[in-house]
Amino acid sequence: MRKFSKVPLLGLAVLAIAPASHADVAFHGYGQIVAGTVFSNNRTFPTESAGYKYHADPTFTPNSNFALQATAPLDNSISATAQILATGDNDFQPKFQWAYLKYQLNDTFALKAGRLQLPFYQYSDFQSVGEAYPWVLPPEAVYFSQAATYDGLNLSAEKSLGDWYLYMQAIYGSFDETSADPVATASGTVNTQVFIHSHNLTGFTLDGSYNDWLSLRAAVFAEKLTISGDGTKDSNGIPINPLDQLAALGSVLGGEAQKQLVASDDPNIYYVASAQITRNNWLLIAEYQGLQSIAGASGVSPQISSEYVTVGYHFGKLLPLATFGHRNQWFRADKVKEALTPSQAAIFDPIVGGLAGNPGFRDKDYFYEVGLRYDLTPTVALKLDYTFYESHYKTSDFPEAIQLAPTTTNPPDANRLLAAVTFSF
Amino acid sequence: MKAYSKFLLALLAPMMVSATAYAAGVVVVAKGSDIASLDAETAKKLFLGRTPQLSGQNVVLLFQKDGSAREEFETKVLQRSGADLTAYWSKLIFTGKANAPVEAGGDTDVKAKVNSTPGAIGYISEGAIDGSVKVLYKY
Numbered sequence: 001m002r003k004f005s006k007v008p009l010l011g012l013a014v015l016a017i018a019p020a021s022h023a024d025v026a027f028h029g030y031g032q033i034v035a036g037t038v039f040s041n042n043r044t045f046p047t048e049s050a051g052y053k054y055h056a057d058p059t060f061t062p063n064s065n066f067a068l069q070a071t072a073p074l075d076n077s078i079s080a081t082a083q084i085l086a087t088g089d090n091d092f093q094p095k096f097q098w099a100y101l102k103y104q105l106n107d108t109f110a111l112k113a114g115r116l117q118l119p120f121y122q123y124s125d126f127q128s129v130g131e132a133y134p135w136v137l138p139p140e141a142v143y144f145s146q147a148a149t150y151d152g153l154n155l156s157a158e159k160s161l162g163d164w165y166l167y168m169q170a171i172y173g174s175f176d177e178t179s180a181d182p183v184a185t186a187s188g189t190v191n192t193q194v195f196i197h198s199h200n201l202t203g204f205t206l207d208g209s210y211n212d213w214l215s216l217r218a219a220v221f222a223e224k225l226t227i228s229g230d231g232t233k234d235s236n237g238i239p240i241n242p243l244d245q246l247a248a249l250g251s252v253l254g255g256e257a258q259k260q261l262v263a264s265d266d267p268n269i270y271y272v273a274s275a276q277i278t279r280n281n282w283l284l285i286a287e288y289q290g291l292q293s294i295a296g297a298s299g300v301s302p303q304i305s306s307e308y309v310t311v312g313y314h315f316g317k318l319l320p321l322a323t324f325g326h327r328n329q330w331f332r333a334d335k336v337k338e339a340l341t342p343s344q345a346a347i348f349d350p351i352v353g354g355l356a357g358n359p360g361f362r363d364k365d366y367f368y369e370v371g372l373r374y375d376l377t378p379t380v381a382l383k384l385d386y387t388f389y390e391s392h393y394k395t396s397d398f399p400e401a402i403q404l405a406p407t408t409t410n411p412p413d414a415n416r417l418l419a420a421v422t423f424s425f
Numbered sequence: 426m427k428a429y430s431k432f433l434l435a436l437l438a439p440m441m442v443s444a445t446a447y448a449a450g451v452v453v454v455a456k457g458s459d460i461a462s463l464d465a466e467t468a469k470k471l472f473l474g475r476t477p478q479l480s481g482q483n484v485v486l487l488f489q490k491d492g493s494a495r496e497e498f499e500t501k502v503l504q505r506s507g508a509d510l511t512a513y514w515s516k517l518i519f520t521g522k523a524n525a526p527v528e529a530g531g532d533t534d535v536k537a538k539v540n541s542t543p544g545a546i547g548y549i550s551e552g553a554i555d556g557s558v559k560v561l562y563k564y
Contacts, residue, residue, distance in 0.1 A: 026525050028518055069519060076483050076543070081521055102521060107478035112521060125520045132515040156522070158475060165475055167522070212504070317508070375508035424515050 024073055031066040032130035032422040034088075034137075035059070039415040053089070054416055061088035063137060063418075065128050067097065077104045085128060097128070097149060112154040119169055119205050120148070122217055122274040122287055130422035134283065134321055134373050136385040137418065139308035141325025141367050142289050150175035150201060167207040171221075174199035181229070183240050192241040193230040198223045203270075215276040220269065225301060227263040246300060253344060259298060260339040266297035283312035283319070299335035304328065308367070317375040325367035366390040379425060385418045449551040450497045453558040455540045463562040468502055471546065474514070474523030479546070486526035487535050487547030494532060498548045501564045 037058040053062040069083040083098035100114030117125040123138045130136070137143065152173015159166045177196040182189050203221035210216075229241030239245045243263075250261035274287035291304040308325035371385040390413050452468050454460055460479055463471070470476045472486055489495040499506035505513060517523040527542070529535045532553035539545045540557055554560060 026527070028525055030515060030519060067519075071525065073483075079524065083519070098521065100521065104477055104483055106481075107476060110477065117520065119520075126516050129515050129519045132512045132519070158477075160470060160475065165470070378507045378511045381508060424511060 026071045027068065028071075028425065029066070029068045030129050030131055030422070030424040032064060032420050033060060034063040034130075034418055034420040036062070036416060036418040039417070054418075063420075064088040066092070067128065069098065074101075078102065079104075087128070100154075108157050108159060110156050112156070113152075115149055115151050116154050116171075116173070118148045118150050118175065118201075119154075119171070119203070120219070120221065120270065121272055121289065122276070122285075124148075129424070130383070130420060131379070131381060131424040134285075134310070134312060134319055134383075135323070135369070135371055136383045136420045139287075139310065139323050139325045139367065139369065140387075141306045141308045141327045141365070142287050144306075144327065145177075145179060148175050148177050150198075152201070163211045165209045167209075169203075169205045171201070171203045171205075173201050175201065181241060183242070185234065185240060187234075190232060190234075190240050192232045194241065194243060195228050195230065197226040199265075200224045213277060213279045215274075217272070217274045219272040221272075222267070222269050224265045225263060225268050226265055227301070243300070253340070256339040257336075257344065260336045261298065261300060263298045263301045266301040267294045268292065268297065268301060269294055281314040283310070283314065283321075285310040299339070303330050319373040319375075321369075321371040321373070323367070323369040323371070325369070327365045327367075329365070364391070380421065380423045383418075383420045383422065385416075385420075387416045387418075389414045389416070448493065448497060450494055450501070450548050450564055451551055451554060451560045452502075452546065452548050452562040452564075453535070453539055453554070453560055454546050456557055456559050458559050460559075460561060465502070465562070465564070468562045468564075469504075472498075472503055472526075472548075473505075474517045477523065479544075482544040483524070485524070485542050485545040487529045487538055487545055488526040489532075489535065489548070490528050490530055492531060494548065494550045497550075498564070502548075 035058055036054045038054050038056055053059060065085060065087040067083055067085040071079055071081045073079045079102050081098055081100055082096065084094045085097040086092040086094045096115060098115060100112045100116055103111045105111060119125040121142055123133050126132050127138060127143060150173040152171060155170045157168045175198050179194050181192050181194040183192050201223040203219060205219040208216045227243060229244035231244055232240045234240055239248055246261040250258035269292050271290045277284040286309045288307040293301040293303060306327035308323055310321055310323040312319050312321040367387055367389055369385055369387040374382045376382055452463060471484060477483060499510060518525045529538055529547060532549040535547035535549050536557050539547055
């Protein structure tokens, strides 16, 4: 993480020295307070985006946030922007979400450099700005991980062609991310973490808006991905996180087996497509994502296919919504097994089961959601979401896996209520 | 007499509101600007953050804080208003896709700002036009 600290410092330094007058610096901000509770037998709601922090006891913490953004023009075509975000998930410790320089080359092209937010999905690059979308949280079938920032470049182009407005982005960079990964053990749940390092991240996005009522988006990203556990061990010195267990096993076996058991510089490709229609008070949003490892990847890189559809209708300031989401997530256990001898596979099987039963590698999740948004003022909105999560995880769907007993981190189903107030200024 | 005045005011009030509601507005820049004119589509794109530059100059959009001039502009030109417009601009501002508009206090403030800020473009009521501004588009 040390290397990234230079980027925000650069952003701050530029903001501090650039403007001759403080009146030139524009400040904007946003925030939200989100309260949530889970109704299903004291289980934890199984989404990484909330850090697994919604329980039966109502909490205001995980998704509440507050952000302040400052933009300073350096001359006619160059500006510096820094955004500081404090989230409940991180004990409201302020963190740089953005810190970049923007160069407007002409009325079509703009280049940004620094710390930027990844435009993976339709709402990714403003996932923390609750004011800008209808739900309390973007649908977790697709938006199941924390919004990621990356350090690098973003070249954008915008063009109007008849009734179409087109916006294109090309990005290059790298990012590090840490996500919560609670693991169920015989002695209870242990909160471990998973470290993700993505580099050579390259992506293209194309957004098209037709007469302001139809929006279409397509994106593709390629990366080299390294995933590892945090090394937490039990009292016997055995790694707790399945990724650490696989890495330990790989170091013993060596060769092709080790390559299949450890996700190190795995080449991945993401495909994303989405559509939005806003017409005659109706709102329709649909989004799909697919993540595939390509040749040369290990067998433990996640493979994902997920989508959601939202339908809403505006009754003045009131917007009721219904959402259906579905996510398939798996890993190539077959590739891992092919690399093992029968006797090695016998050792490996229980670990495959442990990995497959982990929430991060579940199979077939369904999300049924109803919600309401009420615009109290143009800058303040009240929102409600009730989500029923259903797991269709079965051993018959995933023969290599061992079905784990339901625990707080391996819930078969869970219902969650979220209430939020969002604002911007 | 007082009661009669109140009655008269009550009668006239809807007509006054109505007159305000149908007042025309204009998009303006500094008098010396080399921008000649705008059409409806370009004006809309500009104030939806989709045209970052005009005549090679980064634009600074002036939105009136509130009032009838703003309502008129949002209804006739942008066809977006209230929370919908806020959500739209939040997305642009907090993703860096467009520079945030600058808030102006009213017609007088817009006229002052277009003359003091390079690239500034705003809207005012038609009745507020004077020699300090150049009218690009009437709606």
